[in-house]
Amino acid sequence: MSAPALETVGLGKSYGRRWALTDCTLSIPAGHVVGLVGPNGAGKTTLLHLAVGLLRPSAGTIAVLGETPHDDPAALARIGFLAQDSPAYSRLTVAQHLQMGAWLNPSWDAGFANARVVDLGFDVRQRAGSLSGGQRAQLALTLAVAKRPELLLLDEPVASLDPLARREFLQTLMEVVAEHGVSVVMSSHLIADLERVCDYLVVLVSGQVALTGDVETLLASHHRLVGPRRDDLSMPANQSVIEASHVGKQSTLLVRTDDPILDPAWSVTPVNLDDVVLAYMRQARDGAAAAAPGLAVAR
Amino acid sequence: MIEFHLDPASGVATYVQLVQQVHQALQLGLLEPGDRLPTAQQVVALLAINPNTVLKAYRDLEREGLVRARPGLGTFVVGTLPRTDPVSQARFRRSMASWLRSARAAGLGPQEIEAIYRTALRDCFSEDVA
Numbered sequence: 001m002s003a004p005a006l007e008t009v010g011l012g013k014s015y016g017r018r019w020a021l022t023d024c025t026l027s028i029p030a031g032h033v034v035g036l037v038g039p040n041g042a043g044k045t046t047l048l049h050l051a052v053g054l055l056r057p058s059a060g061t062i063a064v065l066g067e068t069p070h071d072d073p074a075a076l077a078r079i080g081f082l083a084q085d086s087p088a089y090s091r092l093t094v095a096q097h098l099q100m101g102a103w104l105n106p107s108w109d110a111g112f113a114n115a116r117v118v119d120l121g122f123d124v125r126q127r128a129g130s131l132s133g134g135q136r137a138q139l140a141l142t143l144a145v146a147k148r149p150e151l152l153l154l155d156e157p158v159a160s161l162d163p164l165a166r167r168e169f170l171q172t173l174m175e176v177v178a179e180h181g182v183s184v185v186m187s188s189h190l191i192a193d194l195e196r197v198c199d200y201l202v203v204l205v206s207g208q209v210a211l212t213g214d215v216e217t218l219l220a221s222h223h224r225l226v227g228p229r230r231d232d233l234s235m236p237a238n239q240s241v242i243e244a245s246h247v248g249k250q251s252t253l254l255v256r257t258d259d260p261i262l263d264p265a266w267s268v269t270p271v272n273l274d275d276v277v278l279a280y281m282r283q284a285r286d287g288a289a290a291a292a293p294g295l296a297v298a299r
Numbered sequence: 300m301i302e303f304h305l306d307p308a309s310g311v312a313t314y315v316q317l318v319q320q321v322h323q324a325l326q327l328g329l330l331e332p333g334d335r336l337p338t339a340q341q342v343v344a345l346l347a348i349n350p351n352t353v354l355k356a357y358r359d360l361e362r363e364g365l366v367r368a369r370p371g372l373g374t375f376v377v378g379t380l381p382r383t384d385p386v387s388q389a390r391f392r393r394s395m396a397s398w399l400r401s402a403r404a405a406g407l408g409p410q411e412i413e414a415i416y417r418t419a420l421r422d423c424f425s426e427d428v429a
Contacts, residue, residue, distance in 0.1 A: 033349050170347035178340040178350035196348045
């Protein structure tokens with residue numbers, strides 16, 4: 001059994017007095033394409049920066065592929081990272097980017113990088129500054145993949161791309177996964193995209209893990225229940241209500257359970273990833289809002 | 300060779316859509332024993348989906364005895380499904396159309412008709428299971 005792609009125990013990161021990430025405990029097995037979702041400011045970028053050694057934990061520990069990312073160049077050689085907005089050196093040409101990649105990375109796959117650039121139809125003499133957003137993202141992905149990492153970390157790689165460039169980026173990414181079996185963790189707000197490409201999910205809200213697990217298992221264990229209004233939600237012990245809304249004579253619940261729902265009053269329908277992610281985001285947000293006044297009174 | 304496509308709005312799991320498309324191609328005679336399915340790499344490069352999704356669909360098809368993976372060569376069709384007879388298909392379509400017209404004449408809208416159809420379909424096939 002290989003080491004988990006990403007493992008954190010009680011991980012926290014504070015910027016001054018503000019905690020961007022608190023008590024984050026995760027274990028993501030290798031060999032997955034992981035979607036990292038959550039509202040803006042939830043700690044997604046902070047988690048990725050901790051994973052790639054750009055930040056040091058303020059609390060707890062983080063291990064990437066079984067190693068500590070900060071202060072360990074050998075560990076970093078096994079990780080590919082694509083920062084938000086796919087930065088490139090605008091004055092350097094495409095060819096110079098590849099040359100730099102070859103100098104800086106001991107395991108550089110020049111064959112792959114050169115072939116990829118031809119496939120993409122790039123003129124290698126072109127400066128990166130004159131590439132379109134989609135081309136720059138493809139160049140950055142090519143560089144990150146050509147170092148032959150075991151784990152690719154992508155921070156909102158498709159957020160600023162048009163639909164066609166987004167699709168092409170994900171096609172390339174999935175081809176790389178199929179060919180080289182690299183593990184991927186990518187943050188995104190586009191759940192429809194994640195539903196296609198991800199088989200593992202992490203939902204972060206307000207610096208904490210709200211939900212994590214294998215996508216197929218998560219979808220199979222969540223259900224939407226619609227039935228006659230029921231304001232007291234005393235559900236069987238094996239069912240937890242993630243979200244409930246009541247309108248007129250009807251109640252609609254989103255429930256998590258591994259067992260069949262036997263109560264005939266409910267009509268049960270399956271949910272998609274969007275439903276699940278939004279329910280956990282709202283639950284975490286409303287939970288925080290409910291807790292805040294209590295804190296104020298306690299002071 | 301067939302080319303897969305996806306309907307994200309259908310609510311049907313991606314791997315199930317792939318399995319269904321192979322079933323349909325077999326029923327229509329577009330795939331025959333000996334034909335090769337696209338490789339996982341080709342499918343993900345086309346659809347931008349997780350490679351495990353393709354492998355899962357192919358494993359399901361293999362379990363049904365419809366395809367066999369030959370290491371290093373690809374996944375090949377080895378089974379067949381009964382071809383739908385176009386004449387009987389047309390006959391059922393005609394009788395359905397006349398039923399739909401009478402339902403509409405009785406004042407039923409498309410949604411009500413669909414609800415009736417879905418319930419009847421479920422009842423009909425759950426009789427078999429029970």
